[in-house]
Each structure stands twice: as C-alpha cells, then as structure tokens.
Amino acid sequence: MSPADAPGLPTGTVSATEIPGLLVVELAVRGDNRGWFKESWQRTKMVADGLPDFGPVQNNVSFNTATGVTRGIHAEPWDKYVTVASGRVFGAWVDLRPGPTFGVAVTLEVGPDRAVFVPRGVGNAFQTLEDATAYSYLVNDHWSAAAKDSYTFLNLADETVDIAWPIPLADAELSDADRHHPRLAQVTPMPPRPMLVVGAHGQLGRALTAAFPGAVAVGRDVLDLADPASVAAFDLAPYGVVVNAAAYTAVDAAETPDGRTSAWATNVTGLAALVEKVRRSRATLVHVSSDYVFDGTRELHPEDEPLSPLGVYGQTKAAGDGLVATLPRHLLLRTSWVVGEGRNFVTTMAGLADRGVSPSVVDDQHGRLTFTSELVRAVRHLLDTNAPSGTYNVTNAGPVQTWADIARAVFVLRGRDPEDVTPVSTEAYGAGKQLAPRPRHSALDLARLEATGFVPEDASAALRRYVAG
Structure with a gap:
C-alpha cells in the first residue's frame, strides 16, 4: 500500500508514491441534501499544488454495472488522470518503464474524493467495489487503434507483483484479453519517447x-x-x-x-x-x-x-x-x-x-x-x-x-x-x-x-x- 493511502491527508493535497511521477490528489467534495459537487480537474489550482501541466485533450468514462469488474493492467503511451464520478474502485498501478522501479506496484482505494495522475508507461488497473461505478479519466493524446499497438500489458494475476485484489480474480469479472496478458518476466518495458x-x-x-x-x-x-x-x-x-x-x-x-x-x-x-x-x-x-x-x-x-x-x-x-x-x-x-x-x-x-x-x-x-x-x-x-x-x-x-x-x-x-x-x-x-x-x-x-x-x-x-x- 502506498504512503498516499494513509488517512488524514488534508483536502486538496498532492502526494507522491513509490512510483516516480505517480501522484495522488485528495479532492474537495462538497455535499448537501441534493448530492455532492467536486472539481475533478482544475488546471490552475492543481498545477500550483504540484501536478504536471499535462494538457488533457480527451475525457473518457468507463461505466461498470457490478461490483468486481476488473480492468487492466495497461500501460498507455500518454499521461492519464483518473477518478470516479460515482462508486468506488480499488486501484492498482505498476511501473512498466525501464529502470530501478520496474515492477513496483502501488494500490489504493479511489472514490469521488481522490484522483490519481498516471504518467506514461505506468500500468493502470482497477476493480470496482460498488455497483454502478463510473470511472472517469483524462488523457493528453487522442486514442486511436494505432496507438493501442504501443500499449504494454501485465497480467492481473502476476505472482511477482502480487496485487492483493479485494475480490479474488477467480470471482471477478474480467475480459478474456486481460486474463491472458503476460507475466512480468515476459514484459518488455515501455521505452521513453526518443x-x-x-x-x-x-x-x-x-x-x-x-x-x-x-x-x-x-x-x-x-x-x-x-x-x-x-x-x-x-x-x-x-x-x-x-x-x-x-x-x-x-x-x-x-x-x-x-x-x-x-x-x-x-x-x-x-x-x-x-x-x-x-x-x-x-x-x-x-x-x-x-x-x-x-x-x-x-x-x-x-x-x-x-x-x-x-x-x-x-x-x-x-x-x-x-x-x-x-x-x-x-x-x-x-x-x-x-x-x-x-x-x-x-x-x-x-x-x-x-x-x-x-x-x-x-x-x-x-x-x-x-x-x-x-x-x-x-x-x-x-x-x-x-x-x-x-x-x-x-x-x-x-x-x-x-x-x-x-x-x-x-x-x-x-x-x-x-x-x-x-x-x-x-x-x-x-x-x-x-x-x-x-x-x-x-x-x-x-x-x-x-x-x-x-x-x-x-x-x-x-x-x-x-x-x-
């Protein structure tokens, strides 16, 4: 578990993790009898707090109907900023870049009051902890079929990384592709852009x-x-x-x-x-x-x-x-x-x-x-x-x-x-x-x-x- 998972972080803080560049943001969520409101991404404030000015160009939402839906581990050729609009997820990130932290994992729970900045080359995965969870993320490049050829994948069940999924993978909802991704020993690290x-x-x-x-x-x-x-x-x-x-x-x-x-x-x-x-x-x-x-x-x-x-x-x-x-x-x-x-x-x-x-x-x-x-x-x-x-x-x-x-x-x-x-x-x-x-x-x-x-x-x-x- 990352130090960023420790309780008591003041609202609005940005904290580092064991993976270089992977940052956790505690968001202010204000609620009343009607529901709640938050600023998921506020460029001026968040850059001042320590987030990179990463220039998002696309917003995607993954809606997950049931508890236990599990997706990943995918390292993508762009930076990513993730949070949830409803529900909760158990998030897992694995550094798949070359270097001394290759294979290092960070896990923590993400609800509406938390966001995570994921740098290029860090594998991203999550498991829903509630029904009707809407997982939202910003990226700083447009998705394309050609871009997917640049992904680096890691098996969710890799024994070396050994992620402690709250819901055992045998009982979770996974895609066939995610079940068959390679183990860490077979993964070629995602190289930096030249x-x-x-x-x-x-x-x-x-x-x-x-x-x-x-x-x-x-x-x-x-x-x-x-x-x-x-x-x-x-x-x-x-x-x-x-x-x-x-x-x-x-x-x-x-x-x-x-x-x-x-x-x-x-x-x-x-x-x-x-x-x-x-x-x-x-x-x-x-x-x-x-x-x-x-x-x-x-x-x-x-x-x-x-x-x-x-x-x-x-x-x-x-x-x-x-x-x-x-x-x-x-x-x-x-x-x-x-x-x-x-x-x-x-x-x-x-x-x-x-x-x-x-x-x-x-x-x-x-x-x-x-x-x-x-x-x-x-x-x-x-x-x-x-x-x-x-x-x-x-x-x-x-x-x-x-x-x-x-x-x-x-x-x-x-x-x-x-x-x-x-x-x-x-x-x-x-x-x-x-x-x-x-x-x-x-x-x-x-x-x-x-x-x-x-x-x-x-x-x-x-x-x-x-x-x-």
Missing part, C-alpha cells in the same frame, strides 16, 4: 549526436526551420525531447537585407512553428540561445536580466526566447562563444599560430568560452535531474577573458609567443568592415545552473584538451 536533435550538422548538433546515440538526428535536408513546408511535414509525435541546435548564426550577414530575412525566417518564424508542434506533441523542448540577447552593458548577465539586443541576430534570438518560454516544459540554454568540431575562433587562432601569422585580436569584448562538450553535459544533467522549466545560463567556468586573452592562450598551447597576438579595440578591428554590433560584456551568471548540482568545467582546462586534439 530524443530528436534538430540541426544535427552544426557544431553543437554533431556533439549531441555523438553523446546521445539513441537520438534521432536531422539536418536541414530533413527538417529546415527556414522552410515552413518542411516544418509542417515533419512528425514530432514520436519524440519526448526535442533539442533545437539549429539557428541562423551569421551575425554580420544578418545586418544585410537578405540576411535579415533569413535570420527571422529561421530563428523566429521557423522556431514558432516548431514550438507549436512541440506543444501538440507534449514534448520537452531544449533550445539554445545566445548572449547576444543582451547589450553587454552589465559585466555579468543573470537569466532574468531584461533583454536588450543590439543587432538583428540578437533581436531574432530574443524573440525566439519569448516563444520557447510559452511552452509548459522547456529548457532554454543561454550560452556564449561556442567552440566545437569545425571552424571556430580557437581553430582559427591555432591555424594562424601554426602558420607563423601574428594576428590582431579584439581585447575589449569580455566573456567565457563554451565548449560543445559542456553544453552537451548540461543538457544531459538538466534532463536527468528533471530540472524545472526555464532559462539556464550555460558556459564553461573560470575567469572572464577577452578574445585577445584566449588567442594568447592558444598561441602558448601551440608553442608560440603570446606577445605575437596584438590587442586592438573593437573600433580599430572593425574599421572598413561591415560588422554587426556586439555586446562588450558577454559573461553569463552560472549560479542557477550550479544550484541544480551542475559543476561547470574551467574553460582553461577544456581549452588545453581541445587544442591538444
């Missing part, structure tokens, strides 16, 4: 693809955010997590008429369409943003700093941040100065060092490097710890540096004299060039990320490893 990586051919996309081999990774040839038809045609329904590593990032080109159009098409219009598809599919969106959403007048930027982009690229990223924030489940990772596989500032400086070139490098823009390995590690951590939805700054740790500081460090690692790097101002470097405005201070405050238990790696250590190859 991850989708969008923008798989970029620096971050390649790192994500390597780090999450079970993910489905797509490039612009399959899903192009700049092409509305491509986004509309892509089916997001199978995916539980969508990591958007795709973006228009040509900062200087974005200031041109064609570049401005392209930047908005990908970073705003295309992202808006992706957000709406993620919303309908009930997935978690992990989206990567930029320090360019700030004007750089503050030396350290917290997540809640008001947005103040200087150029077109920053404006499109800021607009995208607002779109992502409308999702009930999202992780917006704001980062800066990204370094990964492919052409980037560090590889450019290493190449110049190796060829004997002595470059002039800007020394009045301040920030921290972010290696794609660090971004990937943060994505994994935030997903694994089920971190609250919201914005998280993600960079490597260590002292704030200028681009010239980093160039000198690369030169030293390549055996060159750091004095071969000449520091220049942004104005001097940009003379005669068509450059977008850049924030002078790009360092991001990492306190919120660190509060989740994540320990950022020092950028200098990551740089040494990267340059060493």
Whole structure:
C-alpha cells in the first residue's frame, strides 16, 4: 500500500508514491441534501499544488454495472488522470518503464474524493467495489487503434507483483484479453519517447549526436526551420525531447537585407512553428540561445536580466526566447562563444599560430568560452535531474577573458609567443568592415545552473584538451 493511502491527508493535497511521477490528489467534495459537487480537474489550482501541466485533450468514462469488474493492467503511451464520478474502485498501478522501479506496484482505494495522475508507461488497473461505478479519466493524446499497438500489458494475476485484489480474480469479472496478458518476466518495458536533435550538422548538433546515440538526428535536408513546408511535414509525435541546435548564426550577414530575412525566417518564424508542434506533441523542448540577447552593458548577465539586443541576430534570438518560454516544459540554454568540431575562433587562432601569422585580436569584448562538450553535459544533467522549466545560463567556468586573452592562450598551447597576438579595440578591428554590433560584456551568471548540482568545467582546462586534439 502506498504512503498516499494513509488517512488524514488534508483536502486538496498532492502526494507522491513509490512510483516516480505517480501522484495522488485528495479532492474537495462538497455535499448537501441534493448530492455532492467536486472539481475533478482544475488546471490552475492543481498545477500550483504540484501536478504536471499535462494538457488533457480527451475525457473518457468507463461505466461498470457490478461490483468486481476488473480492468487492466495497461500501460498507455500518454499521461492519464483518473477518478470516479460515482462508486468506488480499488486501484492498482505498476511501473512498466525501464529502470530501478520496474515492477513496483502501488494500490489504493479511489472514490469521488481522490484522483490519481498516471504518467506514461505506468500500468493502470482497477476493480470496482460498488455497483454502478463510473470511472472517469483524462488523457493528453487522442486514442486511436494505432496507438493501442504501443500499449504494454501485465497480467492481473502476476505472482511477482502480487496485487492483493479485494475480490479474488477467480470471482471477478474480467475480459478474456486481460486474463491472458503476460507475466512480468515476459514484459518488455515501455521505452521513453526518443530524443530528436534538430540541426544535427552544426557544431553543437554533431556533439549531441555523438553523446546521445539513441537520438534521432536531422539536418536541414530533413527538417529546415527556414522552410515552413518542411516544418509542417515533419512528425514530432514520436519524440519526448526535442533539442533545437539549429539557428541562423551569421551575425554580420544578418545586418544585410537578405540576411535579415533569413535570420527571422529561421530563428523566429521557423522556431514558432516548431514550438507549436512541440506543444501538440507534449514534448520537452531544449533550445539554445545566445548572449547576444543582451547589450553587454552589465559585466555579468543573470537569466532574468531584461533583454536588450543590439543587432538583428540578437533581436531574432530574443524573440525566439519569448516563444520557447510559452511552452509548459522547456529548457532554454543561454550560452556564449561556442567552440566545437569545425571552424571556430580557437581553430582559427591555432591555424594562424601554426602558420607563423601574428594576428590582431579584439581585447575589449569580455566573456567565457563554451565548449560543445559542456553544453552537451548540461543538457544531459538538466534532463536527468528533471530540472524545472526555464532559462539556464550555460558556459564553461573560470575567469572572464577577452578574445585577445584566449588567442594568447592558444598561441602558448601551440608553442608560440603570446606577445605575437596584438590587442586592438573593437573600433580599430572593425574599421572598413561591415560588422554587426556586439555586446562588450558577454559573461553569463552560472549560479542557477550550479544550484541544480551542475559543476561547470574551467574553460582553461577544456581549452588545453581541445587544442591538444
């Protein structure tokens, strides 16, 4: 019996059980001489009390004429919220997801004053304790014959789980199908919905693809955010997590008429369409943003700093941040100065060092490097710890540096004299060039990320490893 079955819980409380994500809600039932009234589902109050904002789209009622009707154990490919409109049931839930709680069972009685939130992959069953019991449930996807192929079933009489049915199954009313479902030893756990990586051919996309081999990774040839038809045609329904590593990032080109159009098409219009598809599919969106959403007048930027982009690229990223924030489940990772596989500032400086070139490098823009390995590690951590939805700054740790500081460090690692790097101002470097405005201070405050238990790696250590190859 679950701890949630203990008497004396105050009305309106939400309590956890031994099965992760399986939640019990004590409902307020108000009655008089005419009968009773309750709010079975009240989104604002119940989400505030701790229920997921799971977005139900269908309400079903199972009417059971006699005591002893027994149904289940069925794990379904959606979340479910169950209660009764009349009568009482003995409810039983078994975790049929892969992991350490596979096979764990929770049982408790459900009447009009109780509801249970059942996450995807947890087997659901009940036995009626009164005649004329109406069992009501909300689900966050529409039932279809095809969807039933995704169910996972467990036999009601499984000896390992050993549910203590109040009415012995030999005396209960069961369907023939429920009598013949497999025992636990023969059950294949219901896998989680896979991850989708969008923008798989970029620096971050390649790192994500390597780090999450079970993910489905797509490039612009399959899903192009700049092409509305491509986004509309892509089916997001199978995916539980969508990591958007795709973006228009040509900062200087974005200031041109064609570049401005392209930047908005990908970073705003295309992202808006992706957000709406993620919303309908009930997935978690992990989206990567930029320090360019700030004007750089503050030396350290917290997540809640008001947005103040200087150029077109920053404006499109800021607009995208607002779109992502409308999702009930999202992780917006704001980062800066990204370094990964492919052409980037560090590889450019290493190449110049190796060829004997002595470059002039800007020394009045301040920030921290972010290696794609660090971004990937943060994505994994935030997903694994089920971190609250919201914005998280993600960079490597260590002292704030200028681009010239980093160039000198690369030169030293390549055996060159750091004095071969000449520091220049942004104005001097940009003379005669068509450059977008850049924030002078790009360092991001990492306190919120660190509060989740994540320990950022020092950028200098990551740089040494990267340059060493």
